[in-house]
Amino acid sequence: MCASNANPGGNDNIVGCQSWYYRPWGHEDHDQRWTDVDGSKDFAGESGVGEYPDTRTEGCCGDDANEYYAPLCPGVTGTRKCCSSQDAKIDANGNCVVSCPCLILSATFTLSDTNRNGRADRNEMVTLSGIAAGDCSNAKVFQIDASIVGCNVEFSGGDISGFTTSVTGLGSSGTSAFTGTWRVPSSIPSNCRYKPVTATASGLWAGNPAASDEIAIGTATGFLIFGT
Numbered sequence: 001m002c003a004s005n006a007n008p009g010g011n012d013n014i015v016g017c018q019s020w021y022y023r024p025w026g027h028e029d030h031d032q033r034w035t036d037v038d039g040s041k042d043f044a045g046e047s048g049v050g051e052y053p054d055t056r057t058e059g060c061c062g063d064d065a066n067e068y069y070a071p072l073c074p075g076v077t078g079t080r081k082c083c084s085s086q087d088a089k090i091d092a093n094g095n096c097v098v099s100c101p102c103l104i105l106s107a108t109f110t111l112s113d114t115n116r117n118g119r120a121d122r123n124e125m126v127t128l129s130g131i132a133a134g135d136c137s138n139a140k141v142f143q144i145d146a147s148i149v150g151c152n153v154e155f156s157g158g159d160i161s162g163f164t165t166s167v168t169g170l171g172s173s174g175t176s177a178f179t180g181t182w183r184v185p186s187s188i189p190s191n192c193r194y195k196p197v198t199a200t201a202s203g204l205w206a207g208n209p210a211a212s213d214e215i216a217i218g219t220a221t222g223f224l225i226f227g228t
C-alpha cells in the first residue's frame with residue numbers, strides 16, 4: 001500500500017504501488033508504478049458496489065467510492081463482503097442487509113420456589129429470560145419448550161401449556177435482553193407430577209407460537225421438577 005486519500009470521495013482513493021528493477025546501464029535501480037488496488041481480496045455482497053462489476057469478481061473493498069467492508073450479522077459464519085451502504089452487514093445468505101434477522105443467543109427459565117421444597121408447585125412463578133441479536137422488534141411472545149418422557153411442556157399439544165410469556169421492546173439491531181414470567185397452572189396433570197423437565201428449545205414469536213408468527217428459534221437451558 002503506498003497512498004491513501006489519493007482521491008477523496010472518488011474511485012481509487014487508496015492506491016498501491018509496484019516496484020520493479022531494471023539495469024539500463026548495468027546497475028540496479030528501481031521505480032514505482034501507481035496501480036489500482038482492485039486485485040483480489042473480497043467479493044461484493046450486492047450489485048452496484050463501487051468499482052465492482054458484479055458479485056462474482058473479487059476486488060479490493062474500500063479503495064473506491066461506495067465500498068464498505070461489511071461485518072457479519074450476529075451468529076453468521078462466513079466471509080465478510082463489500083457493500084454499498086456504510087450500515088450494511090452480511091446475512092447467512094451472504095447478502096448485504098441493513099438489518100440482520102433476529103437470532104436468539106440465549107434463553108433460560110428459573111423457578112421461583114416460593115415454598116422452598118425444590119419443586120414447581122401449582123401457582124408458583126417461573127422467570128423466563130433471554131438475549132437476542134438483530135431485528136427482533138416484532139417479537140411479542142417468548143416461548144421455551146421443556147420435556148421428559150411422559151411430560152411435555154409446550155405452547156399447544158403438550159401436557160402443560162408453557163413456558164410462555166409476553167415480551168416487549170426488543171430492538172431492531174444490536175442485542176436485546178428480555179424477561180417475563182409464567183405461572184405454574186393451578187392443576188398439574190398427574191403424568192407431570194414429580195417429573196424433572198429440561199428445556200429443549202426457545203422461540204420468539206410475533207403472536208402466539210405458530211409457524212406463521214415465527215421470528216426466531218433457538219436453543220434453551222433450564223430445569224425444574226413439577227410438584228403436585
Ligand SMILES: [Ca+2]
Pocket residue numbers: 011012036037038051063064
Ligand atoms: Ca479501485
Ligand SMILES: [Ca+2]
Pocket residue numbers: 038050051052059060061062063064067
Ligand atoms: Ca474497489
Ligand SMILES: [Ca+2]
Pocket residue numbers: 113114115116117118119120121124227
Ligand atoms: Ca415449590
